[in-house]
Amino acid sequence: MTKGRMEAFSDGVLAIIITIMVLEIKVPHTAELSALKSLIPVLLSYILSFIYIGIYWNNHHHMLHATTRINGGILWANLHLLFWLSLVPFVTGWMGENHFASITMVFYGIVLLMAGIAYVILQNLIIAKNGKESTLSRAVGNDWKGKISPVLYVLGIASAFIHEALSGMFYVVVAIIWLIPDKRIEKVVED
Amino acid sequence: MTKGRMEAFSDGVLAIIITIMVLEIKVPHTAELSALKSLIPVLLSYILSFIYIGIYWNNHHHMLHATTRINGGILWANLHLLFWLSLVPFVTGWMGENHFASITMVFYGIVLLMAGIAYVILQNLIIAKNGKESTLSRAVGNDWKGKISPVLYVLGIASAFIHEALSGMFYVVVAIIWLIPDKRIEKVVED
Amino acid sequence: MTKGRMEAFSDGVLAIIITIMVLEIKVPHTAELSALKSLIPVLLSYILSFIYIGIYWNNHHHMLHATTRINGGILWANLHLLFWLSLVPFVTGWMGENHFASITMVFYGIVLLMAGIAYVILQNLIIAKNGKESTLSRAVGNDWKGKISPVLYVLGIASAFIHEALSGMFYVVVAIIWLIPDKRIEKVVED
Amino acid sequence: MTKGRMEAFSDGVLAIIITIMVLEIKVPHTAELSALKSLIPVLLSYILSFIYIGIYWNNHHHMLHATTRINGGILWANLHLLFWLSLVPFVTGWMGENHFASITMVFYGIVLLMAGIAYVILQNLIIAKNGKESTLSRAVGNDWKGKISPVLYVLGIASAFIHEALSGMFYVVVAIIWLIPDKRIEKVVED
Numbered sequence: 001m002t003k004g005r006m007e008a009f010s011d012g013v014l015a016i017i018i019t020i021m022v023l024e025i026k027v028p029h030t031a032e033l034s035a036l037k038s039l040i041p042v043l044l045s046y047i048l049s050f051i052y053i054g055i056y057w058n059n060h061h062h063m064l065h066a067t068t069r070i071n072g073g074i075l076w077a078n079l080h081l082l083f084w085l086s087l088v089p090f091v092t093g094w095m096g097e098n099h100f101a102s103i104t105m106v107f108y109g110i111v112l113l114m115a116g117i118a119y120v121i122l123q124n125l126i127i128a129k130n131g132k133e134s135t136l137s138r139a140v141g142n143d144w145k146g147k148i149s150p151v152l153y154v155l156g157i158a159s160a161f162i163h164e165a166l167s168g169m170f171y172v173v174v175a176i177i178w179l180i181p182d183k184r185i186e187k188v189v190e191d
Numbered sequence: 192m193t194k195g196r197m198e199a200f201s202d203g204v205l206a207i208i209i210t211i212m213v214l215e216i217k218v219p220h221t222a223e224l225s226a227l228k229s230l231i232p233v234l235l236s237y238i239l240s241f242i243y244i245g246i247y248w249n250n251h252h253h254m255l256h257a258t259t260r261i262n263g264g265i266l267w268a269n270l271h272l273l274f275w276l277s278l279v280p281f282v283t284g285w286m287g288e289n290h291f292a293s294i295t296m297v298f299y300g301i302v303l304l305m306a307g308i309a310y311v312i313l314q315n316l317i318i319a320k321n322g323k324e325s326t327l328s329r330a331v332g333n334d335w336k337g338k339i340s341p342v343l344y345v346l347g348i349a350s351a352f353i354h355e356a357l358s359g360m361f362y363v364v365v366a367i368i369w370l371i372p373d374k375r376i377e378k379v380v381e382d
Numbered sequence: 383m384t385k386g387r388m389e390a391f392s393d394g395v396l397a398i399i400i401t402i403m404v405l406e407i408k409v410p411h412t413a414e415l416s417a418l419k420s421l422i423p424v425l426l427s428y429i430l431s432f433i434y435i436g437i438y439w440n441n442h443h444h445m446l447h448a449t450t451r452i453n454g455g456i457l458w459a460n461l462h463l464l465f466w467l468s469l470v471p472f473v474t475g476w477m478g479e480n481h482f483a484s485i486t487m488v489f490y491g492i493v494l495l496m497a498g499i500a501y502v503i504l505q506n507l508i509i510a511k512n513g514k515e516s517t518l519s520r521a522v523g524n525d526w527k528g529k530i531s532p533v534l535y536v537l538g539i540a541s542a543f544i545h546e547a548l549s550g551m552f553y554v555v556v557a558i559i560w561l562i563p564d565k566r567i568e569k570v571v572e573d
Numbered sequence: 574m575t576k577g578r579m580e581a582f583s584d585g586v587l588a589i590i591i592t593i594m595v596l597e598i599k600v601p602h603t604a605e606l607s608a609l610k611s612l613i614p615v616l617l618s619y620i621l622s623f624i625y626i627g628i629y630w631n632n633h634h635h636m637l638h639a640t641t642r643i644n645g646g647i648l649w650a651n652l653h654l655l656f657w658l659s660l661v662p663f664v665t666g667w668m669g670e671n672h673f674a675s676i677t678m679v680f681y682g683i684v685l686l687m688a689g690i691a692y693v694i695l696q697n698l699i700i701a702k703n704g705k706e707s708t709l710s711r712a713v714g715n716d717w718k719g720k721i722s723p724v725l726y727v728l729g730i731a732s733a734f735i736h737e738a739l740s741g742m743f744y745v746v747v748a749i750i751w752l753i754p755d756k757r758i759e760k761v762v763e764d
Contacts, residue, residue: 005198005252007578012206012394015585019593020210022659024218027597027666031674050659054652061578061648075252076370079245086213086241093218101222179649196389196443203397203585211401215409266443267561270436277404277432284409292413387580387634394588402592406600457634458752461627468595468623475600483604 003070006078010060013082017089018053021046024093042096048175049092052112055178056085056119063122069129077122084115102160105167109157112171116149149174194261197269201251204273208280209244212237215284233287239366240283243303246369247276247310258317265320268313275306296351296358303362304344311337340365385452388460392442395464399471400435403428406475424478430557431474434494437560438467438501445504451511459504466497484542487549491539494553498531531556576643579651583633586655590662591626594619597666615669621748622665625685628751629658629692636695642702650695657688675733678740682730685744689722722747 025042028035091111095104123146156170216233219226282302286295314337347361407424410417473493477486505528538552598615601608664684668677696719729743 005202005256008199008581009202009206009248009252011578011582012203012585013210015582016207016210016589018655019586019589019659020214022663023214023593023596025663027663027670029670031667031671031676033676036676036680047656050652050656054649057582058645058648058652061582065578072249075249076245079241079249082209083238083241086210090213090216090218094222097218097220098222103222103224103227107227196393196447199390200393200397200439200443203394204401207398207401211405214405263440266440267436270432270440273400274429274432277401281404281407281409285413288409288411289413294413294415294418298418387584387638390581391584391588391630391634394585395592398589398592402596405596454631457631458627461623461631464591465620465623468592472595472598472600476604479600479602480604485604485606485609489609 003064003067006070006075007064010064010078010082011057013086014053014057014060017085018050018057021049021053021089021092024089024096041099042093045092045096045100048171049088051175051179053085053088055175056081056115059119059178063126067126067130070126071129074122074125074129077118077125081115081118081122084111084118087111088115100164100168102164102167105160105164105171106157109153109160109167109171112174113150113153113157116146116153120146145177148177152177194255194258197261197266198255201255201269201273202248204277205244205248205251208276209241209248212240212244212280212283215280215287232290233284236283236287236291239362240279242366242370244276244279246366247272247306250310250369254314254317258321260320261317262320265313265316268309268316272306272309272313275302275309278302279306291355291359293351293355293358296355296362297348300344300348300351300358300362303365304341304348307337307340307344336368339368343368385446385449388452388457389446392446392460392464393439395468396435396439396442399467400432400439403431403435403471403474406471406478423481424475427474427478427482430553431470433557433561435467435470437557438463438497441501441560445508449508449512452508453511456504456507456511459500459507463497463500463504466493466500469493470497482546482550484546484549487542487546487553488539491535491542491549491553494556495532495535495539498528498535502528527559530559534559576637576640579643579648580637583637583651583655584630587626587630587633587658590658591623591630594622594626594662594665597662597669614672615666618665618669618673621744622661624748624752626658626661628748629654629688632692632751636699640699640703643699644702647695647698647702650691650698654688654691654695657684657691660684661688673737673741675737675740678733678737678744679730682726682733682740682744685747686723686726686730689719689726693719718750721750725750 025039025046028039088111091104091108095101095108098104152170152174156167156174159170160167216230216237219230279302282295282299286292286299289295343361343365347358347365350361351358407421407428410421470493473486473490477483477490480486534552534556538549538556541552542549598612598619601612661684664677664681668674668681671677725743725747729740729747732743733740
């Protein structure tokens with residue numbers, strides 16, 4: 001089975017997710033700077049989620065590039081990942097509109113955590129299908145990023161009950177960790 | 192005629208359908224758990240329809256993978272299928288917003304039934320074009336899933352007049368039946 | 383210059399146009415049949431426009447399939463066509479929401495007419511680039527459909543001032559004329 | 574690393590951006606010409622932004638066509654460009670709805686300026702990766718368009734404080750400059 005259409009479909013869904021988030025930044029009906037100022041939390045939450053979806057697209061791109069064989073289970077694991085990512089515009093909008101209130105930070109973290117878990121499931125299924133000696137398997141290696149991310153998400157969720165800023169800090173840290181392109185996969189792939 | 196652009200266009204439409212459904216989950220203006228609670232039926236209907244569109248994409252993927260030749264009639268049969276699927280976000284939103292009221296369950300079932308019929312028409316046209324001895328024809332085989340689904344849809348529509356939960360159960364059962372990846376096609380294709 | 387990305391981009395835009403139209407069918411807040419009944423004109427206008435966009439995608443597919451060379455002018459002629467088609471959801475929604483009022487029928491016809499002209503411009507540029515002896519040039523032939531369509535659009539626009547139904551009839555006739563797949567191109571291409 | 578998926582993802586995002594802008598042209602609830610008249614500024618701002626996104630797609634197409642190698646940094650520079658372009662529907666809608674008020678013209682210019690800068694960064698990274706002797710490097714040449722555009726954007730932003738029409742003029746001039754297809758790249762590529 002070829003991976004081409006799975007890539008095309010994922011690209012389509014991710015492109016739509018990243019773009020419809022901008023629809024949450026409602027056009028103000030007045031032409032005043034103050035109207036724009038009240039949109040700053042919405043814009044900030046948009047930027048954070050844009051980076052997260054960008055990271056997922058980037059890693060998804062690298063992962064599938066190093067993949068040669070897929071099957072029905074992988075297609076569904078991929079849809080499972082896309083499901084959680086499709087909820088990102090919702091939690092992003094909720095968080096932005098309510099100025100990062102605790103409860104919205106909790107659900108933002110939950111969606112990120114579930115997407116992270118879905119990604120790991122997808123990765124494991126692909127490695128299982130392509131073999132321990134596959135390019136991807138060697139590229140993923142010990143995967144410290146994948147291991148530390150859920151811990152940070154849980155800390156972000158828990159700390160939202162103490163202070164919103166603390167929670168936000170954890171989500172920003174995960175984004176920064178992943179923003180650095182995965183040199184391991186990149187290097188192995190380019191060999 | 193190549194099937195490439197038909198796949199690309201279908202992927203695009205299905206990716207958009209699956210993603211814009213999330214726009215029906217309106218961002219609450221308050222940061223309270225109760226606001227989220229009232230969205231649970233909307234979320235449940237979203238999950239069900241996400242799985243349905245996922246199933247269609249999955250089967251569409253397998254079907255076209257086993258296809259070599261298409262023609263104008265097939266292009267239109269494909270558009271006919273996409274038309275019914277494009278109504279899924281509407282009936283999903285209507286069903287979710289009105290907490291699975293009978294009348295909304297009826298129309299949800301009708302759209303699913305019509306999409307199912309459209310899929311069978313498309314499949315038959317493709318088999319007719321590619322020959323009885325084609326990979327697809329052998330893969331589809333006796334197609335019990337395709338035969339039982341319309342029956343279950345009709346039962347779902349009819350039972351909506353008795354009780355909503357009964358109707359919903361039929362729609363969930365069809366989803367579960369199809370969720371199991373089509374081993375037949377997969378196997379034949381991989382040979 | 384390859385035509386691949388122009389096809390991909392056009393597919394994307396057409397897929398989005400055909401799908402976002404469904405967003406104009408606003409989900410009713412009540413679960414009553416009467417709520418659905420008032421949506422019938424919106425649904426009818428959606429079906430007509432769905433068929434029109436389907437026709438454009440179909441013909442666009444055939445035209446580019448028979449094309450080997452493109453250039454900057456063709457890219458812009460293509461964007462020009464997509465611009466007019468991007469206004470289809472707007473005029474469709476306006477027409478549907480106002481129950482096919484005369485003035486909305488006039489603007490629906492104008493957008494269709496402009497899209498038709500844009501298509502002819504694109505076709506001529508492609509033929510000019512690919513030569514009189516190209517597959518496309520032979521396939522298009524005397525192009526009676528392309529010649530009669532603008533006449534029917536103008537009749538549709540003019541008759542909207544007399545009666546809406548008369549105007550609608552002209553738009554339906556054009557759709558039917560084109561719904562029949564272009565055997566000429568299909569035949570030449572398959573040779 | 575292949576450029577295919579980066580092209581596909583960019584095509585998807587640009588196709589969505591160019592199309593969702595049309596959603597800002599809200600369907601009037603009355604069937605009167607006056608209702609349409611009040612939409613003229615929205616339509617004009619839509620046309621301008623449609624051309625801008627069209628230019629970006631066109632140049633992006635040419636640039637990547639002349640590219641052979643990409644890396645992680647290029648993927649992120651591309652996402653950075655798409656981020657600024659994703660804000661175009663927002664500033665377009667704001668500008669249109671408020672009849673080109675000064676403050677909206679300022680932010681429209683800022684988003685265009687940032688997108689322009691993001692494009693130059695992307696171009697430089699691609700040239701650095703592909704070498705000074707690459708097709709793209711020769712094609713870009715002295716790049717007077719890329720150099721004059723930011724100057725005109727800044728003039729457009731500054732002059733918005735004097736008169737809106739003056740500001741708009743600058744933005745239209747940049748669009749006209751770029752509307753002329755990049756003969757240099759086109760020529761080099763076709764060689």
